[in-house]
Amino acid sequence: MASVYILYSKRLNRFYTGSCHEIKLRIDQHLEKLYKNSFTAKTDDWELFFSIENIEYRQARHIEKHIKKMKSKQYIFNQ
Known part of the structure; x- marks a missing residue:
């Protein structure tokens, strides 16, 4: 099974969208700057x-891909 996720950075005021098989591991990889x-x-x-x-x-x-195609913070907030 898999997951799709959206991360948010207050410092950058940006979102990051991704998908993976193991969400906890993948988020740890992002935080560790793998x-x-x-x-x-x-x-x-x-x-x-x-x-x-x-x-x-x-x-x-x-x-x-759908979320990334929207290229909109407003779209993310409305979901």
């Missing part, structure tokens, strides 16, 4: 804003 050149490595104050868990990976990717 991928040094990634967007989430810019700060370490990411908080889980929203998640949908226990769905098929294909569905999680579809939801992630």
Whole structure:
């Protein structure tokens, strides 16, 4: 099973949307800056804003792409 999630950084006032198989592990990777050149490595104050868990990976990717395509904080807040 998989998850889609939205992280929020107060410092950057930005959201990050992703999908994964193990949400806790993936969020820890973001906070530990495992991928040094990634967007989430810019700060370490990411908080889980929203998640949908226990769905098929294909569905999680579809939801992630849809959210990213909207490119809107207002869209995220309205969900």
